[in-house]
Amino acid sequence: MNWVLAALGIWLAGGLAAWMAGRRPGLSASLCLGSLCLGALCFAGPVAGALWSAPLEWRQSWAFPGGDLVLHLDALAAWFLLPALFLSLAGAWYGKGYWSGHGHAYPGGKAWFFYNLLTGAIAVVLLAGNALLFLAAWEVMAVASFFLVLCHHQEENVRRAGWVYLLATHLGAAPLLALFLLAGTRTGSLEFAAWAAAPEAWAGIGGLALCLALVGFGSKAGLFPFHVWLPEAHPAAPSHVSALLSGIMLKTGLYGLLRFTSLLPAPPDWWPWTLIALGSVSGMYGILYAMAQRDLKRFLAYSSMENIGILFLGFGLSELGRLHGNPAWSALAWMGCLWHVWNHALGKGVLFLSAGSVLHTTGTVDMERLGGLSRRMPWTSRTFLVGAAALCGIPPLNGFWSELALLGAALLAIVQSPGSPMLAGMLVLGSLAWMGGLAVAAFARSAGVVFLGEPRSESLADGGSESPLLRGPLILLASACLLLSLIGPAILNPLAKVMESRRPSFTTLEFPFRAELQQRLFFAWTGLVILVFFILALALLRRRLLSRRTVESSVTWDCGYARPAAGMQYTAGSFSQPATSVLVPVVDLRREGDPPRGIFPVPARLQAHIADPLLQRFYRPVLIAIARLPERLHWLQHGNLHLYVLYVAATLIFLLFWLMD
Amino acid sequence: MRLDWILVLLILSNLRLMASARMGAKIRTVAAQGVLLGLVPLLAGAHTPGLRSLVVALAGMFVKGAVFPWLLHRALRESREGREVQPYIGYMGSLLAALTGLVGALLLSLRLAPFPAGATALLVMAAFFSIYAGLFLIISRKRAINQVLGFLVLENGVFLFAAGVMGRTSLLVEVGILLDVLVAVFVMGLTLFHINREFDHMETDRLTDLRD
Numbered sequence: 001m002n003w004v005l006a007a008l009g010i011w012l013a014g015g016l017a018a019w020m021a022g023r024r025p026g027l028s029a030s031l032c033l034g035s036l037c038l039g040a041l042c043f044a045g046p047v048a049g050a051l052w053s054a055p056l057e058w059r060q061s062w063a064f065p066g067g068d069l070v071l072h073l074d075a076l077a078a079w080f081l082l083p084a085l086f087l088s089l090a091g092a093w094y095g096k097g098y099w100s101g102h103g104h105a106y107p108g109g110k111a112w113f114f115y116n117l118l119t120g121a122i123a124v125v126l127l128a129g130n131a132l133l134f135l136a137a138w139e140v141m142a143v144a145s146f147f148l149v150l151c152h153h154q155e156e157n158v159r160r161a162g163w164v165y166l167l168a169t170h171l172g173a174a175p176l177l178a179l180f181l182l183a184g185t186r187t188g189s190l191e192f193a194a195w196a197a198a199p200e201a202w203a204g205i206g207g208l209a210l211c212l213a214l215v216g217f218g219s220k221a222g223l224f225p226f227h228v229w230l231p232e233a234h235p236a237a238p239s240h241v242s243a244l245l246s247g248i249m250l251k252t253g254l255y256g257l258l259r260f261t262s263l264l265p266a267p268p269d270w271w272p273w274t275l276i277a278l279g280s281v282s283g284m285y286g287i288l289y290a291m292a293q294r295d296l297k298r299f300l301a302y303s304s305m306e307n308i309g310i311l312f313l314g315f316g317l318s319e320l321g322r323l324h325g326n327p328a329w330s331a332l333a334w335m336g337c338l339w340h341v342w343n344h345a346l347g348k349g350v351l352f353l354s355a356g357s358v359l360h361t362t363g364t365v366d367m368e369r370l371g372g373l374s375r376r377m378p379w380t381s382r383t384f385l386v387g388a389a390a391l392c393g394i395p396p397l398n399g400f401w402s403e404l405a406l407l408g409a410a411l412l413a414i415v416q417s418p419g420s421p422m423l424a425g426m427l428v429l430g431s432l433a434w435m436g437g438l439a440v441a442a443f444a445r446s447a448g449v450v451f452l453g454e455p456r457s458e459s460l461a462d463g464g465s466e467s468p469l470l471r472g473p474l475i476l477l478a479s480a481c482l483l484l485s486l487i488g489p490a491i492l493n494p495l496a497k498v499m500e501s502r503r504p505s506f507t508t509l510e511f512p513f514r515a516e517l518q519q520r521l522f523f524a525w526t527g528l529v530i531l532v533f534f535i536l537a538l539a540l541l542r543r544r545l546l547s548r549r550t551v552e553s554s555v556t557w558d559c560g561y562a563r564p565a566a567g568m569q570y571t572a573g574s575f576s577q578p579a580t581s582v583l584v585p586v587v588d589l590r591r592e593g594d595p596p597r598g599i600f601p602v603p604a605r606l607q608a609h610i611a612d613p614l615l616q617r618f619y620r621p622v623l624i625a626i627a628r629l630p631e632r633l634h635w636l637q638h639g640n641l642h643l644y645v646l647y648v649a650a651t652l653i654f655l656l657f658w659l660m661d
Numbered sequence: 662m663r664l665d666w667i668l669v670l671l672i673l674s675n676l677r678l679m680a681s682a683r684m685g686a687k688i689r690t691v692a693a694q695g696v697l698l699g700l701v702p703l704l705a706g707a708h709t710p711g712l713r714s715l716v717v718a719l720a721g722m723f724v725k726g727a728v729f730p731w732l733l734h735r736a737l738r739e740s741r742e743g744r745e746v747q748p749y750i751g752y753m754g755s756l757l758a759a760l761t762g763l764v765g766a767l768l769l770s771l772r773l774a775p776f777p778a779g780a781t782a783l784l785v786m787a788a789f790f791s792i793y794a795g796l797f798l799i800i801s802r803k804r805a806i807n808q809v810l811g812f813l814v815l816e817n818g819v820f821l822f823a824a825g826v827m828g829r830t831s832l833l834v835e836v837g838i839l840l841d842v843l844v845a846v847f848v849m850g851l852t853l854f855h856i857n858r859e860f861d862h863m864e865t866d867r868l869t870d871l872r873d
Contacts, residue, residue: 641808642749642800649796660772 001058004071004127007042008120010035015116022109029096032112036092036119040085043123047085050078051494055501057129067190070129075497076262077126079338080255083345084126084248086480088119090473091240094353097469098240098360107151111238118144118244125252131180131190138176138252142169145249148241149233161236167623168229172219176256179212192263199265207268213260214274221253223312224282227305228615231289234301235365239356240473242297246304246352247345254311254341262502267319275316276424280431283309287438291445291576292589292610296355296365299446300348303391306435307344311337313428314406317413318502320424329412329421332517333428334502335495336405343390343398346484350387350477354380357470358450362460367449367572370460374451377466379474381451386478388443390485393436396532398485404524407432438579445575454566485528489521573608580610664704667697668787671821672763675794678814679759680752682745684806688733691810695725698817702824717835724839729813729846733806736853740806750801758801762793784825791818805856809849816842 014035021028046056055074062069073081092115099106121144124137146169150162184190186201195201202209219226230250234242261267286305293299314337321330357380358373359365374381386397393403410432413425484491496514580589593606636647674694681687699722702714750758766789770782795815799808820838 642803645796645799649800656769660769 001046001056001071001073003042004046004056004073004123005058007039008123010039010042011116011120011123014038015113015120018112018116019109022112025099025106026096028109028112029092029099032116033089033092033096035116036089039119040089043081043085046073047078047081050075051082051497066132067130069133070191070193071124071127071133072129072192073127074501075494076255076258076501079494079498080126080248080251080341081123083251083342084119084122087247087345087349087477088115088122088244090349090353090477091115091244093476094243094356094470094473095238095240097467097472098238098356100469107238111148111151114144114147115241115244118148118241118249122248122252126255129192131184131192134192134256135173135176135180139173141249141252142166142173145169145233145237145241145245149237149245151238151241152236155236158236161232165229165233168219168226172216172226174216175212176216179209179216179260182209182212192259196263202264206264207270209264210261210267210271213257214278217253217256217260218278219253220256221250221308221312222282222305223253223308224278224285224305225614227282227286227308228612228619230305231293231298231301231612234304234352235295235297239297239352239359242300242356243349243352246301247349250304250308251311251341251345254308254315254337258315258502261319267322269323272316272320272323272424275312275319276427277316279309279312279314279316280427281309282306282312283431283435284438285309287435287442288579289610289612291438291442292580294367294572296358296367296370296446296450297352299367299442300351300355303351303439303442304344304348306439307340307348307391310403310406310432310435311340311344313337313431314340314402314409317406317409317424317428320413320421324417324421327412327417327421329409329416329425331499332405332412333409334499336402336409338495338498339405339491340399340402342484343402343481346477346481347387347390347397347399350383350474350481351391353470353474353477354384354387357466357474360470361464361466364460367446369457370450371453371456371566371569372451372460373455376464377451379471380466381447383474383478384451385447386481388447390481392440392443394440395528396482396485396535398481398488400528401485401488401491401521401524403432403436441579442576445572449570449572449575453569456566456569456571486532488528489518489525492518492521664701665781665783667700667704668783670697671787671817672790675791675814676756676759678810679755679794679797682748682752684737684744684804685734687807687810688730688737691733691813692726692730694814694817695729696722698821698824699725701821717839721835721839724843725813728843732846732850733809736850737806740804740853745802745804745807748802755797755801758797759794762797763790766790766793780825784821788818788822788825791815791821794818805853809846809853812845812849813842 014031017035018028018031021031050056050073055072057073058071060069092112095112095115099111118141121137121141125134125141128134128137146162146166149165150158152158153162180190182205183195183201186205187195187198189195214223215226219229222230234246237245283306286302286307286309290299290302290306293302314333317333318330318337321327321333324330355365357377358370361377361380362370362373364370390397390399393399407429410425410428413421414429417425492514590609590611591606592609594604595606596602596604671694674690674697677690678687681690699718703718748755763786766786767782769789770785773785774782776782776785792815795811795813795818798811798814802808802811816838
């Protein structure tokens with residue numbers, strides 16, 4: 001465990017050094033990257049130990065109230081730590097290139113400091129064994145990410161996004177504080193281990209505690225009614241920060257919920273249904289809105305929301321299994337959920353970094369202005385495609401495995417357990433089908449519109465290629481996606497270790513179907529390897545067939561038009577129009593413009609605007625109403641110092657006499 | 662018995678502070694109050710004072726009896742106005758308020774009884790009355806020096822309460838409080854100086870430009 005402390009220390013020191021060296025961007029980035037590398041190396045031993053052998057614990061008595069400082073590294077924490085370490089490293093490597101060029105506002109050494117701080121805070125959140133420490137790290141994480149979102153604070157919409165994010169994260173932390181205080185007063189301790197050891201303390205308040213946890217952790221995860229900050233903050237942040245926020249920080253919400261529910265004896269009946277319902281709504285809503293976005297990064301943010309939905313579907317299904325004696329499908333659902341954490345972290349990492357490269361090279365992420373980038377940015381277009389395929393769950397890539405596990409769990413639930421699990425299985429199956437279908441459409445749209453065809457605005461027609469500095473991390477993450485998929489079933493061993501940390505542990509069932517699962521996964525893996533070889537063989541064949549012929553390249557959209565123009569292509573809006581127009585009752589879509597009229601139409605105009613109805617119709621009016629309330633008390637604030645002191649004095653005297661009686 | 666005399670003197674000095682308009686006299690009164698207060702820890706409490714308490718008490722008396730008056734007199738000279746002209750509450754009203762406060766403090770101290778060894782109802786009453794007087798000075802007077810004096814009197818009340826009721830406090834706490842007050846008065850002295858230079862007056866009721 002000393003290694004872990006050393007790593008945290010190195011991160012902090014590296015961040016401070018990077019801040020000091022802020023005048024020299026290269027040195028600053030190297031310091032940050034170096035410290036992250038060293039820290040990750042220090043973490044390697046403990047994390048591997050926790051995943052393959054026994055959990056580690058570090059305890060230090062503390063003068064403040066609230067119990068000892070406890071860091072607890074078990075398999076569950078290690079499972080979330082691993083992608084966090086990997087993604088933060090890849091992000092720092094990427095950021096080194098991203099902030100080195102001219103014209104890409106380098107926000108100064110402090111950004112690197114906050115980057116390190118965010119990484120460290122995420123690690124402490126995952127390791128904390130004490131509620132107070134957890135909450136402190138949670139807040140540090142929120143504040144560090146807030147400052148990172150505000151890196152380009154010169155832009156007005158970035159400041160707005162930062163404000164929305166800060167508000168959301170603080171509102172989300174409030175229920176957690178209430179939850180921890182409630183648990184602390186009931187059990188007399190602020191340590192998680194003590195909470196788990198006192199199941200009787202939860203009698204009567206279990207439901208309330210779960211509600212608080214759901215709001216608090218769900219708002220961090222970007223779950224359905226609490227997601228409004230997500231599509232604001234992720235596009236505003238620099239891309240490698242978005243990758244870290246979306247890939248890892250969202251998952252800390254899920255982690256908190258997993259950790260907390262594993263402390264409770266047994267959930268009430270409604271709990272798994274709530275999770276499944278919210279997961280289903282988040283996923284469907286997220287992907288639908290993703291489909292309608294024209295900002296590439298905002299699209300990715302909504303897609304993150306969809307993936308959070310998938311995670312919650314798996315989590316909810318496994319919680320349902322907890323009420324039905326931990327059957328095999330419950331274990332499979334939990335496994336799929338955990339597996340998807342890695343897959344989404346890697347896949348969304350690649351996608352955000354690729355989107356960042358697009359922004360870096362062209363200066364915009366507006367899909368309606370981009371196009372034909374695969375020629376200018378061959379590597380970025382490939383990595384984007386890999387990431388997109390991974391998140392759609394297309395076979396040779398890693399997303400396939402977790403979605404396979406989840407679909408398998410849903411099917412098993414339908415087949416094996418009649419009654420409510422069957423219903424839940426159908427709901428999960430249906431939602432996953434919806435999300436899978438729309439996800440493929442949405443990613444085909446974004447990849448097609450951005451990378452294929454012809455540039456949609458003239459300023460983008462020519463210009464430099466992608467920066468070679470940005471290629472490395474992209475290729476690293478994309479190959480990690482492929483590699484993770486190819487080692488697929490081997491992941492079962494550490495996963496089994498993680499599953500012991502759930503209570504009641506799956507190992508108490510001796511994992512009855514583990515051998516069978518291994519066998520089935522092996523079959524799937526064989527199919528996958530054959531597919532990879534098949535693709536390679538096809539590529540070779542193509543190369544060979546074309547080798548002796550002359551190969552010409554021509555315009556993509558050259559199907560019979562005499563003079564194809566960029567304006568003839570499908571736009572992002574027109575691609576998604578069928579999907580969004582069918583769902584007008586659900587989607588808040590506003591269209592305005594003058595359609596073409598007459599035989600010789602004059603120039604026409606169409607403007608479509610899609611807004612998140614929850615933000616516009618619920619949060620905004622409510623927040624405005626709340627903001628109006630204190631305005632009524634504005635007359636109290638008149639600037640007269642004497643009266644202010646009089647208020648204080650009157651309050652003190654009132655309290656004194658009130659306490660006396 | 663000697664302690665009682667001191668307490669009576671403290672209460673009288675508070676009355677004088679509340680009823681007087683002359684700034685110079687008020688500063689001297691607060692200084693005298695500081696010196697009297699320095700004696701309290703030596704006389705109150707069941708234990709005999711050690712060398713440590715003696716040193717702390719002497720330091721406190723020096724700061725409150727010599728350093729603060731010097732600072733405040735300097736600020737007063739800068740402003741060249743020796744009188745509070747138009748207080749929010751007139752001097753007759755102030756005296757009535759003082760009497761009300763005195764009765765309130767007495768009732769409060771009687772309700773708080775019984776006290777630990779060494780503390781009497783008179784001491785608690787004097788402490789509450791000092792706090793009340795300090796707040797009253799801050800609220801009802803316009804000249805900024807009054808606010809500083811009010812703060813000092815209020816702090817004196819808190820100190821009296823602590824010294825009398827708590828008995829032995831640790832060296833760190835005592836020295837810490839002393840340093841706190843010292844810094845506060847320094848800052849306030851500087852602020853007074855700057856207010857005077859910027860606005861050409863020291864009337865706090867006219868300082869409303871900086872509000873939201």
